[in-house]
Amino acid sequence: MNVQFKKGVLEICVLALASREDRYGYELAVKISEKFELAVGSIYPLLNRLTQDGYFSTYLRESSEGPPRKYYRLTPEGAAYMRHLVLEWHDFTRAVNEIIEEGIR
Template identity: 45%
Template structure:
């Protein structure tokens, strides 16, 4: 996948995952990697930016298999941002799909 296209949808995929449930970093990498090939080094700067933008917050939770984990949780403003981004994604997706199928968008 083209790197610019990947960067464009990565945030939406992360927000979707966190909208569904709180996750720790590696868990997010695992989930998103099923859709987009990413590494841990890709996701942590994004998580930090989303946290700085107040779209995410985190909490520490003990783990039964190792050290405590930092779980990320979407905030109320993050949910609003996610829903706006999701709506925009579908609008663009549908418009581009119609265009590629040769549908006249002026009709």
């Protein structure tokens, strides 16, 4: 898939995945890379930035195996931001789809 596409949508994917339940970084990386190929290491700088912007809060939780995991919880601001992005995304994709359909008909 086109690299430019992926750059733009990574943020929305991360926010959407964390809106249902708190997630840890590796989990987000795996879930997203199941759907499309990307350099999953980019997720961590993104998570840092979103946390800094107040869209996520983080906490450590012990797991049954291995070191404690760092969980990301969507804040109310984060949830609002995600809804805003999702609306924009729907408008945008609908418009692009209409243009494509007109073009190839």
